[in-house]
Amino acid sequence: MVQNKYDVIVVGGGHAGCEASLAAARMGAKTLMLNLYLDNTALMPCNPSIGGPAKGHLVREGNALGGEQARAADRSTMLVRWLNTSKGPAVQALRAQCDLHDYRDHFIWAIQTTPNLEVHQDIVTDLWVENGRVRGVKTKYGFTYEAKAVVLTTGTYLKGQVHIGLLSYDSGPMGQMPATELSRSLIENGIELSRMRTDTTPRLHLDTIDTPSLVEQKSAEDPLCFDIWGEKKTYKGYSCYLTRTNRHLHDIIRENLERSPLWTGRMHGFGPRYCPSIEDKVIKFPDKDSHPVFLEPVSWKNKEVYVQNFSTSLPYDVQVAIVHALPGCERAQITRAGYAIEYDYVIPTQLYSSLETKKVKGLFCAGQINGTSGYEEAAAQGLMAGINATLSVRNEEPLILRRSDAYIGVLIDDLVTKGTNEPYRMLTSRCEYRLLLRFDNADRRLAPIGRKLGLIDDDRWNQIQKKWNVVDQEIERLSQIRITPSSEVNGWLNSIGSSPLEEGVRAKDLLCRPEVTYGGLQPFLPALDYTLTDEEAQSLTIEIKYAGYIERQKRQVLRLHKGEKIYIPDDFSYDEVPGLLAESRQKLEKIKPQNLAQASRISGVTPADIQLLSVYLETRRRRKKSEVTAS
Known part of the structure; x- marks a missing residue:
């Protein structure tokens, strides 16, 4: 149907x-x-x-x-x-x-x-x-x-x-x-x-955890949000808690490895390198006496807690034992077992x-x-x-x-x-x-x-353009304003560990100093008829303070783009290129990179092979161009 x-x-x-x-x-x-x-x-x-x-x-x-x-x-x-x-x-x-x-x-x-x-x-x-x-x-x-x-x-x-x-x-x-x-x-x-x-971790019941004995981590005091167009807020009422594993817990894991699917070969898929299971950590880092573990709430609507850095596929009874070996979790109730998938x-x-x-x-x-x-x-x-x-x-x-x-x-x-x-x-x-x-x-x-x-509507587009205009306008203003030496200016510079001025400088250049902040400059600048948000001030400060490094990276990008402009046709045969290593030829044929820069990032393809490929592609391009001209 x-x-x-x-x-x-x-x-x-x-x-x-x-x-x-x-x-x-x-x-x-x-x-x-x-x-x-x-x-x-x-x-x-x-x-x-x-x-x-x-x-x-x-x-x-x-x-x-x-x-x-x-x-x-x-x-x-x-x-x-x-x-x-x-x-x-x-x-x-x-x-x-x-x-x-x-x-x-x-x-x-x-x-x-x-x-x-x-x-x-x-x-x-x-x-x-x-x-x-x-x-x-x-x-x-x-x-x-x-x-x-x-x-x-x-x-x-x-x-x-x-x-x-x-x-x-x-x-x-x-x-x-x-x-x-x-x-x-x-x-x-x-x-x-x-x-x-x-892998994932056991979940615990919040009321069975001794949270007063643990290190508490609260939300930031400043209003924050991910959405560029969103309303920044502060959050209260929930915290994360830090605890650590210990030798006793590690010993329990070692004693039960013969019951672990990870170490008995029952699982064949590769697991995560950067978020390994707790049994993986214990075996691979035998010199470590402890590992940090974070207890993190999962919802306003229930009492369930996620045990970050504690994923495991050990049997359920062993999970109970190692959870109870965690400081602060001696009486913790597991609501869901951890598992590997x-x-x-x-x-x-x-x-x-x-x-x-x-x-x-x-x-x-x-x-x-x-x-x-x-x-x-x-x-x-x-x-x-x-x-x-x-x-x-x-x-x-x-x-x-x-x-x-x-x-x-x-x-x-x-x-x-x-x-x-x-x-x-x-x-x-x-x-x-x-x-x-x-x-x-x-x-x-x-x-x-x-x-x-068409994914950004008119309202959001207008909002973001206003933000950019404010930042650009302020950067230009700081480029025009000169700050001259005075007892007030030099007193402030001394107080923040910065050298005093001997002659006038642009406000933008003064902001380049690591210890100088945009907020600290404000008393010495003419009053604004607009206000920058903290996010706008941060963006402006970064652009000014890191301008030299940013320009250097932009030059590196231009070099990268040269390789990206050398396209490789989908039907290109690498057998045509004389001198390529067999391993490089095989990997290039399998992955079929779309340009020379992408080809250079394939593991096992050598710089010498990239040079050979570059020369051949350029020769091929010139030959085709001359054929078109002749016809």
């Missing part, structure tokens, strides 16, 4: 699926979301937190493009803090602890009230593919839905299998239904899959930078199906896949964010160029141009793109 025809079908309703569906519908595409269980929309099966270094950058960038995750996080925030405040501005970002129910409800409301977007509960079992192009999907209920583009955002549901000790069973996260049949269809259509693993994922080097698969035209993949971990990484990919699926329906060029444009660009480029065999997590260290890609300037970088796509 062929149902309605759509422009875009999104399979899955997690963080990637929600963003993909909303983006496509808001761009005018007739969109269908198919989710196997509607109540798990935007499910947070791990810690319900959003943001942190690099992850917070992804949220802000998605917000600047017109995505929804930042607003969902703000609507559900229980407590929020700035992280990395002792470090430079490039790595500072927000992290919010969210109410997982409010977060889900925000997305459900957004999806159900967005024009052009339908939502059905059904399980996709097959792709409908003809002549190498996707035509739609088939479902367990016996329906066939037709579409010009399909976005797969299946998360950890593909052939999901949960492990708790030596017990294992088919399941999605948090006891949800798995998707058991779609993997077969992907393989039949030439998509290569592999297995991956992620294995699932199928698509090896991401089979994707173009648009997130379209190379094997099946019109088929896009986003989120954990691409081997990533984290709600933020999933949402960022979903947004891009929804955008590019819609552009493909219009026969328009895809939106490709470069590594110098956004953390989103780094994320996708890493996946499609280097691939991953473990859950990929976004880190600030992965970004070469992080001073250009700060949390505070995501709007400058990406809002114009969101506006062009």
